[in-house]
Amino acid sequence: MSTVAPPKTRRIKKTDSEINLSDPSWYLNRELTWLEFNRRVLHEAEDERTPLLERLKFIAIVSANLDEFFMKRIGGLKQLVAAELRDVSLDGLTPLQQIQECYNFIRILEGRKYELLHQVLGLLKEQGIVISRVKDLTPRERKKLRNHFTTNIYPLLTPQSIDPAHPFPFISNLSINLLLTLNSASGPDMQFARVKVPVGVSTSRFIPVPGRPDGFVRLEDLLCCNLDMLFPGMEIVRCDLFRVTRNANTELDEEEADDLVEMIETELKERRFAPIVRMQVLEGMPAFQRGRLAAELNINENDDVFVVPEMLAMRDLFELSKLDYPHLHDPTHHPVVHPLLETERNIFHIIRDAGSILLQHPYESFSSSVERFLRDAAADPKVHGIKMTLYRTSSQSRIIDALLLAAQNGKQVAVVVELKARFDEATNLRLAELMERAGIHVTYGVVGLKTHCKVIMIVRQDFNALRRYVHIGTGNYHADTARIYTDIGLLSCSEALGHDVTELFNYLTTGFKPRRKYTRLLTAPRFLKQALLAKIEREAKLHSVHGGGLIQFKINALEDGDIVKALYLASQAGVTIDLIVRDTCRLRPGIRGVSETIRVISIVGRFLEHSRIYYFRNSGEEEYFISSADAMKRNLEARVEVLCPVETPALASEIRAILDVHLRDARSAWDMHPDGSYVQRIPGETEVSGGSHCQLSEYAERRVELYRKRRKKNKQLRLDRSDSE
Numbered sequence: 212m213s214t215v216a217p218p219k220t221r222r223i224k225k226t227d228s229e230i231n232l233s234d235p236s237w238y239l240n241r242e243l244t245w246l247e248f249n250r251r252v253l254h255e256a257e258d259e260r261t262p263l264l265e266r267l268k269f270i271a272i273v274s275a276n277l278d279e280f281f282m283k284r285i286g287g288l289k290q291l292v293a294a295e296l297r298d299v300s301l302d303g304l305t306p307l308q309q310i311q312e313c314y315n316f317i318r319i320l321e322g323r324k325y326e327l328l329h330q331v332l333g334l335l336k337e338q339g340i341v342i343s344r345v346k347d348l349t350p351r352e353r354k355k356l357r358n359h360f361t362t363n364i365y366p367l368l369t370p371q372s373i374d375p376a377h378p379f380p381f382i383s384n385l386s387i388n389l390l391l392t393l394n395s396a397s398g399p400d401m402q403f404a405r406v407k408v409p410v411g412v413s414t415s416r417f418i419p420v421p422g423r424p425d426g427f428v429r430l431e432d433l434l435c436c437n438l439d440m441l442f443p444g445m446e447i448v449r450c451d452l453f454r455v456t457r458n459a460n461t462e463l464d465e466e467e468a469d470d471l472v473e474m475i476e477t478e479l480k481e482r483r484f485a486p487i488v489r490m491q492v493l494e495g496m497p498a499f500q501r502g503r504l505a506a507e508l509n510i511n512e513n514d515d516v517f518v519v520p521e522m523l524a525m526r527d528l529f530e531l532s533k534l535d536y537p538h539l540h541d542p543t544h545h546p547v548v549h550p551l552l553e554t555e556r557n558i559f560h561i562i563r564d565a566g567s568i569l570l571q572h573p574y575e576s577f578s579s580s581v582e583r584f585l586r587d588a589a590a591d592p593k594v595h596g597i598k599m600t601l602y603r604t605s606s607q608s609r610i611i612d613a614l615l616l617a618a619q620n621g622k623q624v625a626v627v628v629e630l631k632a633r634f635d636e637a638t639n640l641r642l643a644e645l646m647e648r649a650g651i652h653v654t655y656g657v658v659g660l661k662t663h664c665k666v667i668m669i670v671r672q673d674f675n676a677l678r679r680y681v682h683i684g685t686g687n688y689h690a691d692t693a694r695i696y697t698d699i700g701l702l703s704c705s706e707a708l709g710h711d712v713t714e715l716f717n718y719l720t721t722g723f724k725p726r727r728k729y730t731r732l733l734t735a736p737r738f739l740k741q742a743l744l745a746k747i748e749r750e751a752k753l754h755s756v757h758g759g760g761l762i763q764f765k766i767n768a769l770e771d772g773d774i775v776k777a778l779y780l781a782s783q784a785g786v787t788i789d790l791i792v793r794d795t796c797r798l799r800p801g802i803r804g805v806s807e808t809i810r811v812i813s814i815v816g817r818f819l820e821h822s823r824i825y826y827f828r829n830s831g832e833e834e835y836f837i838s839s840a841d842a843m844k845r846n847l848e849a850r851v852e853v854l855c856p857v858e859t860p861a862l863a864s865e866i867r868a869i870l871d872v873h874l875r876d877a878r879s880a881w882d883m884h885p886d887g888s889y890v891q892r893i894p895g896e897t898e899v900s901g902g903s904h905c906q907l908s909e910y911a912e913r914r915v916e917l918y919r920k921r922r923k924k925n926k927q928l929r930l931d932r933s934d935s936e
Contacts, residue, residue: 230783230805232776235303237805238797239887241770242284242309246316248794249273251815251881251889253320256327263338264539265817266331268532273324274525277317278385278456281489283633285310286458289488301772301797314514325520328528338539340425340531345436348420348428353436355421356428360437364414364430370441373403379507380405384457384483387431387523390500392449393442401448403503406441408434416527425534429522451496453504454523456489459633491517541817546576546694547911550918558587559671562680562704569862570700571869572686573818574911577693581667581700582609584682588669589617595677596623596670598716600662603635603687604642610688611642618649625652627719629662657722657851660736664839664853665700668712679709683855685822685837696821697904699837699869701855701862707731708855719851735840735852740773742854743842746827746834747777751784753830760786761828763870767821768795770843782808791873792883793820795843799885806885813889816879816902824866825854835866868910878902 255261256269291298291306299305304312332342345353370391371380382388387408392401408431410416418433420426435450487508492501496518505512537543551561551568562568570580586609588594597617604610618624628643630636647653656662665684670677686698711732718727733742747762754760762781769775769790775798782788788809790798800809814820825836840852857863873880877894879902884890894900901909 232779235299235301237779237799237802238302238772238775239799240300240302240304240309240312241795241797242280242288242313243316244797244887245280245284245768245795246313246320247887247889248813248815249276250320251813251891252276253324253327254891255815256324256331262539262541263331263334264532264534264536265541266327267335267528270324270328270331271526271528271532273320274528277321278526279459279634281456282384282459285313286460286485286488288313289458289486290460310514318517321517321519324525325522328522328525335539338536340427340534340536341423342417342427342429342531343420345428345432352420352422356418356433357437359418359421360433361440364409364434365437365440367409367413368406368434368441371405373405381484382455382487382508383407384485385454385524386410387452387454389431389434390449390451390453390496390504391438391442391447392451392500394446394448395444402445404442406434406438410524410527415530416524417530427531431523449497449500451500452493452523453496454491455487455508456491457483458485458488460485487515489515489517491519491523493523494518494520544573544694544817544908546573547915548579549575550915552579552583553915553918557591558583559591559593559669559673559678559680559704562702563673563678567701567703567705567857567859567862569857569865570684570702571865571907571911572693572698572700573695574908577690578609580702581682581684581688581693582613582690584667584669584680584702585610585613585617588671588680589613589620589622591671593672594622594669595672596625597667598625598627598670598712599667599688600627600629600664600719601639601642601688602629602632602663602665603692604638604689605691606638606641608642608688609690611646614646614651615649618646618651623652624650625654625716625720627654627656627662627716630655631661652720654720656719659849661850662719663846663850664715664734666712666715666853668709668716678704679706679713680704681708681712683708683712683837683853685839692819692821696819697907699822699824699866701837701857705731715851715853731856733836733854735846735850735854736848739838739840739852739854740771740847743825743847744773744777746825746829747774747781750786750827750829751781754781754784754786757830758785759828759830760784761789761826762786763789763791763824763826763874764842765791765820765822765824765870765873766841767793767823768841768843770795770797770841771847772797772844774842774847778809779806782806789870789874791820791870796883799887800883801885811883812874812876813881813883814873814876814879814903815881816904818904822869824870826866826870833863835863837866869907872903872906872910876903876906879904 252269253273256266288306288310297305373379387410389406391404393404395402410430416430417427418430420428431452438447487510490508490510501516502512505516549570551565588597614624626646628639630639632639643653667682669680671680682700682702684698684700686696707730711729714727714729733739750760750762769792778788778798786808790811792811793813796811800806800811823838823841827834835857836854837857838854840846846852857866877892877898878900880892881889
């Protein structure tokens with residue numbers, strides 16, 4: 212178990228017959244529980260069962276996550292403080308108190324992260340992978356690196372003086388910078404300058420050492436050792452590194468915008484110059500330099516400056532984690548083709564015969580299922596129309612290629628693009644423009660709501676009538692994340708689902724809000740939250756009559772206060788509740804009289820848990836749903852989301868297997884305690900030592916083998932029957 216302390220929690224009050232579920236003591240803080248999730252992620256870098264380069268990867272993941280946390284969550288809290296808003300959160304903290312508690316947690320987490328980096332780099336050194344200081348290299352190696360610097364790095368540098376004639380320069384978000392203290396015989400006793408480290412422009416953060424297969428130096432170290440080229444004749448007194456993080460919360464009022472695209476472009480420009488919410492400096496920077504930077508950047512030196520021991524921007528460790536050392540990585544994962552899709556037969560005929568197909572990513576291939584669905588639709592002469600939602604996709608996307616081909620082939624193509632997908636706005640703007648130029652009808656959803664649902668509809672002329680084929684998923688249409696996120700998708704030609712998806716797209720493309728009649732889908736923001744609350748209440752009532760009440764959710768986050776209260780009430784009625792929650796969880800499980808029938812586990816492993824499943828036993832009339840929505844206020848009240856039933860018994864049994872595997876996981880599961888802390892499970896002698904990701908991957912492979920044997924047997928039976936005739 213990690214030694215990082217759990218988030219600070221207040222004492223839980225004793226329960227009585229009159230439990231006030233509005234009392235803040237029953238709820239955990241959203242921000243702190245998300246940080247606690249990152250402690251579990253960091254534990255993967257500590258766990259000796261994790262291969263070395265994967266351990267390095269998890270350090271990079273936590274670093275990237277914390278960058279986004281400052282940009283989004285701390286940035287938002289700071290805006291509330293600046294606006295002098297003192298409204299308390301569900302757990303009773305003001306915005307300022309939340310910031311202070313987060314800072315306390317982050318400083319402990321960061322300390323542990325650097326300890327682990329030191330350990331992992333030491334172990335990598337034993338494997339021949341070494342990050343050296345330039346000064347520790349041989350003269351020959353330093354000369355070769357200087358030549359590399361002269362040719363490939365020096366032309367990219369722009370040194371900037373800081374003096375009365377040169378105002379303090381703009382510092383871009385997440386950039387690494389050198390603050391130089393200089394002396395010159397012909398000038399003042401002390402001068403300052405800034406140089407931006409050009410990571411990602413045309414060079415890597417880690418520069419290979421000539422003659423050493425896996426020896427590297429950090430770019431900033433190489434730069435510091437060659438500053439004489441930038442400042443000839445001057446004495447370099449000090450070279451200090453710093454990095455800033457800017458607020459990403461710059462959203463404008465969509466309802467007042469005349470042009471949504473222009474508004475998003477303005478937001479992106481404003482984000483570039485947004486206020487700074489954090490400055491990181493390397494340990495050893497003198498107080499004078501640190502104070503001057505804080506003053507110039509308009510931040511609080513005591514609260515907003517984070518001192519780190521050795522390396523800024525540890526998210527760049529992703530570069531090293533990709534080194535080609537197979538024995539230092541997890542075994543290569545190869546998604547299987549869904550057994551029904553192994554054939555070259557027309558995919559629409561396959562779906563029509565099956566009725567519905569359940570897809571499990573990354574265990575089953577995204578390319579041979581979802582991308583094929585669109586590729587075949589683009590080429591099929593019987594397909595007349597394609598509609599889809601697009602929240603995030605890769606910049607070089609085969610999804611977009613298929614849509615462009617469909618438009619080129621004369622099909623009606625309509626895409627609802629979410630321009631406000633955080634940090635993907637620029638990509639989505641570019642793709643929207645590209646699609647519009649190709650004749651695709653691009654819309655941007657409903658004013659004031661993010662379009663977060665993942666839906667595709669293909670309209671095809673079948674042998675007797677038009678038929679609608681749909682894909683409804685829990686994850687983005689993004690080939691890269693489909694290999695590392697766990698998600699579920701449903702391919703179906705259900706007439707009822709086709710009707711509902713048509714209604715959904717009519718709403719998304721017009722924004723009109725007449726009473727739309729959905730027969731299967733539950734949609735947010737209008738119906739989904741109330742439906743979940745009603746189903747939770749129904750489970751409690753059924754349990755009081757028949758017993759055996761059971762609710763199981765597999766979600767990324769449980770943040771909505773109304774959902775938490777409903778679950779507390781169901782638990783008090785005796786309903787058994789299993790919650791598989793990846794990160795944020797406001798609910799406290801296992802409290803006598805309040806939540807003693809509730810257990811919460813979190814799965815952290817090779818893949819990122821991303822699928823959402825909602826299950827209700829319903830007195831034996833079991834209900835299984837998949838969704839794009841988490842149990843969060845923003846998802847249920849401010850986004851267009853979809854909850855889709857999985858009604859085919861065979862597919863429902865596959866969902867059941869997913870839930871059971873996660874609940875039994877003895878390798879990657881963490882059990883949550885009432886105070887918000889987690890303890891990782893340790894497999895016993897009789898338990899499966901492989902985590903749920905490993906088990907589900909093996910299950911997918913076995914399903915393929917089973918289907919192949921069944922097809923072979925059926926083929927032989929047909930041959931035997933033919934021979935006998």
